[in-house]
Amino acid sequence: MTATVDGNAAIDRLRMQNAAVPEAGATLTIADIAERTGVTAHTLRYYERIGLLDVERDGAGHRVYGPAEYRRVVFLNRMRMTGMPIRELQRYVALVREGEQTMPERLALMLAHREAVRRQLAELTFALETIDFKITAYGGDCPV
Amino acid sequence: MTATVDGNAAIDRLRMQNAAVPEAGATLTIADIAERTGVTAHTLRYYERIGLLDVERDGAGHRVYGPAEYRRVVFLNRMRMTGMPIRELQRYVALVREGEQTMPERLALMLAHREAVRRQLAELTFALETIDFKITAYGGDCPV
DNA sequence: GTTTGCGTTAGAGCGCGCTCGAAGGCCTAC
DNA sequence: GTAGGCCTTCGAGCGCGCTCTAACGCAAAC
Known part of the structure; x- marks a missing residue:
């Protein structure tokens, strides 16, 4: 790599x-x-x-x-x-093997996961502020 | 909650x-x-x-x-x-206990972690595209 | 022909971050 | 006074996702 x-x-x-x-x-x-x-x-x-x-x-x-x-x-x-658990991937792959008629369910799984990833992004962005605050604090003093 | x-x-x-x-x-x-x-x-x-x-x-x-x-x-x-390992937190807390003279080191730790979080954000954003692609593909057909 | 190197299987082990169980102490309410 | 509830400590157990070992097989290179 x-x-x-x-x-x-x-x-x-x-x-x-x-x-x-x-x-x-x-x-x-x-x-x-x-x-x-x-x-x-x-x-x-x-x-x-x-x-x-x-x-x-x-x-x-x-x-x-x-x-x-x-x-x-x-x-x-x-x-x-993106943090999808192995179990969910197993479920997804099982659906793929079942054939085309499971496409709606697979789509739903992907939509749900996209939401999970978006939440994750929001959390990271939010928590990043705490880090930024900490870094700024080291210009002055730093509690904790 | x-x-x-x-x-x-x-x-x-x-x-x-x-x-x-x-x-x-x-x-x-x-x-x-x-x-x-x-x-x-x-x-x-x-x-x-x-x-x-x-x-x-x-x-x-x-x-x-x-x-x-x-x-x-x-x-x-x-x-x-944000995924900081317990070991790193232990190190950080140990530095806090050592007193003010460790502030530069603590700052460095936070700066490094901020970069790690930014990388994480970039990865998630990148991988999100794969999910979006998959979701779009379900409008047509979907390999894998 | 034997060494090198990649592959195979089954199964054990590991690092992480909790999570829970057991056995017991103290305080309050009835 | 006793039952309930929250607290304590110590230590074991667990779920996840790998990661590695052992013992072996095949096949080309020397």
Whole structure:
């Protein structure tokens, strides 16, 4: 993972994920996916174990990832970044497997999560004021 | 904790904390502090145990909180909300106990944390786009 | 042919931040 | 005087999300 000017590892990862989308028909190993997404092989196996990923095996029993799996990993990673619990992701993935008729429910899940993220943003912004206040206070004196 | 229009429990708590500042000289029980800050009595004892709070005892051995302790609890709560680890709070509190000469170091800690929170805000904002994209996609079809 | 290196599985372990249980003390109300 | 309720301490337990170990397999490189 290469560092960029702002030095934000998570944002770097997001940029990397956008840049490293495999072309249609490509087949990738677990190491490839780990490198391209920044999700460790251990975690990829863990995600598969708990039902977040479905991955084929080659003749040697090794995992074979394609663009669809790549996109899934990136999606999972972003939802985790925004604090979506594993349990909810399991529910979402289960709905995807059930087929098109679950699209309204999936949409509802995403809408609810968007609200959760917006609340999170509001909280962070609010709490940031306390930090700013603290920093300003260190110009004078600082209680606590 | 009373609900407000937007239904954001954490923001409600922040508002409540601002509204429930005890007047100078007031003495509060652990239950009072729990109610006013939204931090449970269990957690308040835990914070004390790990060195984040210093609280006096009355004749019966019960904890007695004053405005300074209240402010400390509110501060701790806000730093936790923004993801500051307990270890860092322990370090900060240790610096406070060491006295005024640690103010530059405390300031540096706060500045670093402010940057961390800003990064967090950037990440959330970035990842929010993925959610928005997903939601838009449900108007059409949705891969993954 | 053996070393190197990547992969596999099952399952244990860990760090964090609480959260709870048990056993008991003090104070007030009835 | 006894029941209820809130307080105390100590220590164990828990949910989450990984993270790592052990033991082993296959396959190309030397």
